[in-house]
Amino acid sequence: MQVRLTTLCENTAGGIGFTGEWGLSILVEAGGHAVLLDTGFSDSVVRNASVAGVDLSKVDKIVISHGHTDHTGGLRLLLQRLRKRVEVYAHPEMWGKKYIRVVLPGGKDGLFRYVGVPFCREELEGLGASFNLTGEPVWLNEHMVTTGEVPMVTPFEQVDDNMYIKSDAGFVPDTLPGDQSLIVKTDKGLVVVLGCAHRGMVNTMLHAQKITGVEKIYAVVGGTHLIRAQQNQLDESIAALREFGVEKIGVSHCTGLPAAAFLAREFGDKFFFNNAGTVIEL
Ligand SMILES: [Fe+2]
Numbered sequence: 001m002q003v004r005l006t007t008l009c010e011n012t013a014g015g016i017g018f019t020g021e022w023g024l025s026i027l028v029e030a031g032g033h034a035v036l037l038d039t040g041f042s043d044s045v046v047r048n049a050s051v052a053g054v055d056l057s058k059v060d061k062i063v064i065s066h067g068h069t070d071h072t073g074g075l076r077l078l079l080q081r082l083r084k085r086v087e088v089y090a091h092p093e094m095w096g097k098k099y100i101r102v103v104l105p106g107g108k109d110g111l112f113r114y115v116g117v118p119f120c121r122e123e124l125e126g127l128g129a130s131f132n133l134t135g136e137p138v139w140l141n142e143h144m145v146t147t148g149e150v151p152m153v154t155p156f157e158q159v160d161d162n163m164y165i166k167s168d169a170g171f172v173p174d175t176l177p178g179d180q181s182l183i184v185k186t187d188k189g190l191v192v193v194l195g196c197a198h199r200g201m202v203n204t205m206l207h208a209q210k211i212t213g214v215e216k217i218y219a220v221v222g223g224t225h226l227i228r229a230q231q232n233q234l235d236e237s238i239a240a241l242r243e244f245g246v247e248k249i250g251v252s253h254c255t256g257l258p259a260a261a262f263l264a265r266e267f268g269d270k271f272f273f274n275n276a277g278t279v280i281e282l
């Protein structure tokens with residue numbers, strides 16, 4: 001079975017004609033199924049699909065990794081283009097009132113910027129979205145399963161402390177319980193496609209092993225959230241990737257340049273930078 005991953009939104013453009021936009025969206029095709037993980041920040045999925053020659057009408061399911069704007073902001077335009085009923089899989093926390101605390105110049109903080117879904121649920125449902133909200137893994141077809149909620153088990157991965165949820169009690173820390181990824185089961189091992197991995201890349205991979213009962217992780221692609229990682233976390237993550245037997249690592253989005261450069265040096269030709277327009281066939 002051939003697996004094809006086409007990155008339709010990423011912070012940077014991977015070739016002429018593609019649009020870079022802070023966010024992520026990866027089209028995952030396997031066994032005749034086409035599932036879109038995330039939808040980018042605005043219109044880049046639609047623009048880049050046309051540049052890449054991808055017919056979006058084949059998308060039969062959408063998985064939302066988490067409710068941040070840079071992963072959900074393309075949903076409305078996408079639904080308007082698809083003009084059909086689409087099953088959307090997410091954690092109920094997708095609809096949490098999500099904020100990021102912004103530090104102002106001079107170290108003064110106090111600005112809470114809204115970073116949640118920029119649409120109301122009813123509007124998206126009116127455009128064809130049918131929301132399946134659960135914290136459990138969901139088998140989308142015989143090859144692909146969502147992770148659902150990812151347990152925090154490694155000692156070296158933490159959720160960012162600048163994320164908040166607005167509740168009746170005010171702003172409370174957001175532990176991103178809704179952060180999930182997409183797993184593809186292949187003959188070579190698992191392919192783990194990450195949104196932002198707010199709960200930790202290694203935690204996500206360990207959970208993928210547990211859900212599928214498959215030890216070997218052949219590839220990991222997407223947002224690793226190593227952007228704020230200290231050296232200790234990078235070292236531990238690299239050790240874990242080696243232990244999983246990862247043969248392809250394609251980082252995107254919230255990986256950050258220093259971590260990406262470090263991984264590139266460590267993994268040599270197993271590494272690639274997965275940006276808008278990247279197509280990988282496994
Ligand atoms: Fe995020």
Ligand SMILES: [Fe+2]
Binds near residue numbers: 024070195253
């Ligand atoms: Fe993100």
